[in-house]
Amino acid sequence: MERQKTPNKKEWVEVGYTEKRVDPTDGYIQGTTYPYPTGENPIGANCLYDCDAETLLADKQSNFGNVLNRGLGHAPVGASKRGVNGLYDMGANVWEWAKLPSDNGHQATMGGSWWYGQRQMKANYGATKPEGMAVVYVGFRCISD
Numbered sequence: 001m002e003r004q005k006t007p008n009k010k011e012w013v014e015v016g017y018t019e020k021r022v023d024p025t026d027g028y029i030q031g032t033t034y035p036y037p038t039g040e041n042p043i044g045a046n047c048l049y050d051c052d053a054e055t056l057l058a059d060k061q062s063n064f065g066n067v068l069n070r071g072l073g074h075a076p077v078g079a080s081k082r083g084v085n086g087l088y089d090m091g092a093n094v095w096e097w098a099k100l101p102s103d104n105g106h107q108a109t110m111g112g113s114w115w116y117g118q119r120q121m122k123a124n125y126g127a128t129k130p131e132g133m134a135v136v137y138v139g140f141r142c143i144s145d
Contacts, residue, residue, distance in 0.1 A: 005099075006140075009108045012098040013123045016083075016090040016111060026082055035122055037083040037091035037111055042118035044081025046072065047092035050118045056080060071114040073136075091121045094139035095129070106130055113137040 007015070014020075018033040028039060036042045038051075045051040048071040057075050078088045090096075095109035106128040112121035115137035120127060129138060 006097055006107075008099040008101070009110065012096070012108070012110045015085060016087070017123045019084050021085060025086065028084060033123075034084055036118070037087070037121065038081050039084065042091060042121055044083075045091035045093070045112070045118075045121060046075040046080050046089070046114045047112055047121060048115060048117045051092060051121075053080075053092070053114070073114055074139075075114070092116075094137055095127065097138070097140055100128065109138055 013033075016037045017035075019028040019030050021028070021030060024030055026039075028034075034040060036045070038044045042051045044056055046053045046057060053072055053075070057072055057079055075089070075093055080089055080091070080093060082088055083090050090111050092112045092114055094111075095113045096111050098108040098110045100106065100108050109127045109129050110123075112118070112125070119125065129135075
């Protein structure tokens with residue numbers, strides 16, 4: 001199996017925020033770049049306080065309890081609203097790594113996480129973390145063809 005590269009920030013934004021499908025569903029419009037991976041608003045993502053995650057993930061809260069005093073913790077894959085390009089969990093749940101053009105020891109983290117609110121989900125938020133950092137609210141996405 002060939003190891004895939006980490007997407008750069010521009011690639012991540014294109015996939016996570018710009019609808020590319022020829023016949024999109026859920027009210028998305030082909031060629032539109034949305035402010036959030038969930039579309040025009042953050043509702044339906046697993047983020048802290050202002051995305052309605054408590055309602056969306058009510059079954060998770062009763063099954064797993066409040067993971068920390070800061071949000072619900074990681075949601076099961078696909079539990080959140082399906083977003084741009086038909087993808088799940090691109091908005092919040094966990095930050096995802098993306099390469100920056102410069103090699104200054106930091107990399108971009110995209111999409112926000114359950115630890116933060118809706119502002120951090122925006123494409124232009126500009127979050128970075130030190131390479132090699134390991135925390136409960138940063139992860140990665142596995143993709144297979």
